[in-house]
Amino acid sequence: xxxxxxxxxxxxxxxxxxxxxxxxxxxxxxxxxxxxxxxxxxxxxxxxxxxxxxxxxxxxxxxxxxxxxxxxxxxxxxxxxxxxxxxxxxxxxxxxxxxxxxxxxxxxxxxxxxxxxxxxxxxxxxxxxxxxxxxxx
Numbered sequence: 488x489x490x491x492x493x494x495x496x497x498x499x500x501x502x503x504x505x506x507x508x509x510x511x512x513x514x515x516x517x518x519x520x521x522x523x524x525x526x527x528x529x530x531x532x533x534x535x536x537x538x539x540x541x542x543x544x545x546x547x548x549x550x551x552x553x554x555x556x557x558x559x560x561x562x563x564x565x566x567x568x569x570x571x572x573x574x575x576x577x578x579x580x581x582x583x584x585x586x587x588x589x590x591x592x593x594x595x596x597x598x599x600x601x602x603x604x605x606x607x608x609x610x611x612x613x614x615x616x617x618x619x620x621x622x623x624x
Contacts, residue, residue, distance in 0.1 A: 514552035579605035
């Protein structure tokens, strides 16, 4: 076991085989609001969940994830991955989006849906609305 300050140098093989996988962009900062209240500035998603817990009751939360697409030429599909998408309402660039399950990303709990036709070059926003329920523990 290594201590935090220790480093180890490992030799590399002269030849290596690389396998590509689907690329992912984690959308982990969002503008948000609770129960239709004032829209809050971008914050880490975990902060939003903590604020929902702090409310102390079930509440409706909307999170807006902004991202930039430089080029869509040649991009046939672009998947949105979400846990429990059946509990959420989605909009993409202000338009309602019906989540159509196309499989999973890495873990079977992260369901995917192709949003390519909804995206545009430049700024894009995905809004996710859901009912946050307080844990009984």
